[in-house]
Amino acid sequence: MDIRPEDPTQLPTQRRVRLLTQNDRLFHVILAQQFDRDLIDQLCRIAEMIRIIADARAGAKFLNTILSHKRAMLYFAQPSTRTFLSFSAACQVLGMPHNDVRDARTSSEVKGETEDDTIRTLSQYFDLIIMRHPGEGFAEHMAHMLNGMRRNIPLINGGSGKDQHPTQALLDVYTLYRCFAESLVKRIRPEPDSNLFEGKTIAFVGDLKRGRTVRSLAYLLARYGGMRLLFVAPDELQISGDILEHLERNEIEHELMDDLPKIVGDCDAVYMTRLQDEHDADGESKKIDLSRFALTKDMSHLFKPDLAILHPLPRRGELDTALDSDPRAKYFDQMRNGMWMRSALIAYIFGVDAVILDHYYSYYNF
Numbered sequence: 001m002d003i004r005p006e007d008p009t010q011l012p013t014q015r016r017v018r019l020l021t022q023n024d025r026l027f028h029v030i031l032a033q034q035f036d037r038d039l040i041d042q043l044c045r046i047a048e049m050i051r052i053i054a055d056a057r058a059g060a061k062f063l064n065t066i067l068s069h070k071r072a073m074l075y076f077a078q079p080s081t082r083t084f085l086s087f088s089a090a091c092q093v094l095g096m097p098h099n100d101v102r103d104a105r106t107s108s109e110v111k112g113e114t115e116d117d118t119i120r121t122l123s124q125y126f127d128l129i130i131m132r133h134p135g136e137g138f139a140e141h142m143a144h145m146l147n148g149m150r151r152n153i154p155l156i157n158g159g160s161g162k163d164q165h166p167t168q169a170l171l172d173v174y175t176l177y178r179c180f181a182e183s184l185v186k187r188i189r190p191e192p193d194s195n196l197f198e199g200k201t202i203a204f205v206g207d208l209k210r211g212r213t214v215r216s217l218a219y220l221l222a223r224y225g226g227m228r229l230l231f232v233a234p235d236e237l238q239i240s241g242d243i244l245e246h247l248e249r250n251e252i253e254h255e256l257m258d259d260l261p262k263i264v265g266d267c268d269a270v271y272m273t274r275l276q277d278e279h280d281a282d283g284e285s286k287k288i289d290l291s292r293f294a295l296t297k298d299m300s301h302l303f304k305p306d307l308a309i310l311h312p313l314p315r316r317g318e319l320d321t322a323l324d325s326d327p328r329a330k331y332f333d334q335m336r337n338g339m340w341m342r343s344a345l346i347a348y349i350f351g352v353d354a355v356i357l358d359h360y361y362s363y364y365n366f
């Protein structure tokens with residue numbers, strides 16, 4: 001990276017959010033704190049509409065024209081299956097041609113080009129950059145750099161270091177929304193002020209210290225309130241203080257725990273995570289006994305009948321494959337929901353969400 005004149009990650013959150021906004025709309029998507037409850041609800045509704053519209057040939061054809069005049073670059077400097085493929089599929093849903101760089105060894109970075117110049121170069125050929133990078137703050141730094149370019153284009157963070165994964169958090173909320181809502185109509189047009197999370201108990205389990213999906217999801221859930229969050233992890237991998245402070249400031253009931261079987265029966269949703277040992281310099285975390293933090297088929301007699309089991313995946317041993325056929329397992333739904341939610345987000349960024357709404361209400365307003 002070039003020398004940073006000012007590190008944006010050190011600015012107050014409100015200022016960081018303002019710098020990522022244009023004309024009162026999201027421009028760059030970097031932080032979960034950029035999303036308020038109205039916007040999350042709106043994106044869930046657009047995702048649901050896209051899903052319905054895309055189901056019919058004529059609808060899929062309509063969607064396919066919406067962004068056919070724009071191009072996207074998927075710049076993934078860290079491995080990914082779901083995020084990469086669901087963004088790729090979302091571009092296809094909206095008719096947006098896209099290209100990718102998944103290995104810096106195929107770019108002029110091997111000739112000494114800086115990552116900043118690589119991003120500046122991409123901004124000349126594409127209208128959107130979707131990025132995954134191992135460096136915390138890297139996507140935010142690049143968004144600020146683009147803000148200073150004559151040709152500024154939006155940048156979406158598809159996962160940055162141990163820090164944030166805001167689009168995963170959006171699809172997680174959308175998945176919970178679909179699990180907790182009673183009817184399709186309620187999902188599309190919730191009653192004003194209704195909070196589907198009111199009274200729910202949601203447990204996060206595993207490596208919560210370095211799980212960026214949990215960090216981002218905690219920020220989004222704090223916009224709703226009314227729920228109880230349980231953080232179930234060994235001491236060494238417990239959720240960090242900044243998230244706890246955020247929950248306290250927002251008066252979200254929460255508790256730190258280390259006994260999954262004891263609390264699983266109270267839960268309306270369990271969000272499992274794997275050990276994030278790619279962030280581990282010395283391999284120390286591999287020595288932690290995680291057997292008490294696994295969800296297994298033989299625990300299923302404890303589950304509520306309508307429990308939702310989520311996992312951003314990939315998984316290791318913490319989520320028993322024998323649970324895959326249980327209707328309460330929602331982690332494959334999560335993947336598919338990601339395609340619709342990412343389609344909704346891209347449509348929103350380019351201001352074509354209103355076109356989708358109009359189409360939906362013209363053809364599907366039952």
Ligand code: CP
Pocket residue numbers: 079080081082083084159168312313314
């Ligand atoms: N959930 C998620 O981010 O998966 P990938 O790492 O496969 O993209």
